[in-house]
Amino acid sequence: DVKVTQSSRYLVKRTGEKVFLECVQDMDHENMFWYRQDPGLGLRLIYFSYDVKMKEKGDIPEGYSVSREKKERFSLILESASTNQTSMYLCATRPGTLNTEAFFGQGTRLTVV
């Protein structure tokens, strides 16, 4: 069974704090993704990575950065959290070959107060 583990299910942070969301996968997948999920907006891609130290911006990268120092771990960083970053954050992984499915973590519900 593929396992994608996000470090926290719920997180409450203060405005201006630096926030780290961690995602770990055990399937040796090349691709890893961070999405945020908001009602009516679906899943929006923040950043993705196709290899160690390689990253690409998604559709809404502003206010976020990422780090992938090891293949199994992909971190999302909020440099200075703001209330409009309150959301559900989902990590996903996918093999490097075409026509393969994505596997999701359970999500982190982040509240910025």
Added chain:
Amino acid sequence: QQPVQSPQAVILREGEDAVINCSSSKALYSVHWYRQKHGEAPVFLMILLKGGEQKGHDKISASFNEKKQQSSLYLTASQLSYSGTYFCGTPALKGTASKLTFGTGTRLQVTL
């Protein structure tokens, strides 16, 4: 740009049928479909490939119109277990990277 899904939400009685549509402004070479039950992670349903090949679910079918850049998911004789939010996903190649963008979601509720 995100694919747009319609309808945004639908309520069905058990046994009724539903169609969920996904429309992209970009050329597609395949379409994914996922279902997310309340409080859970999205789970893969199927992939539709150019040329009509379909991989995945045995009780839910889908179509893929490459020219119109659209896909539709067909849920027939719906069951209570079909309730959830459905997302289409559109892979795209960006250099050597494989980007996966998801749609706006369709919330489906099946009632007795």
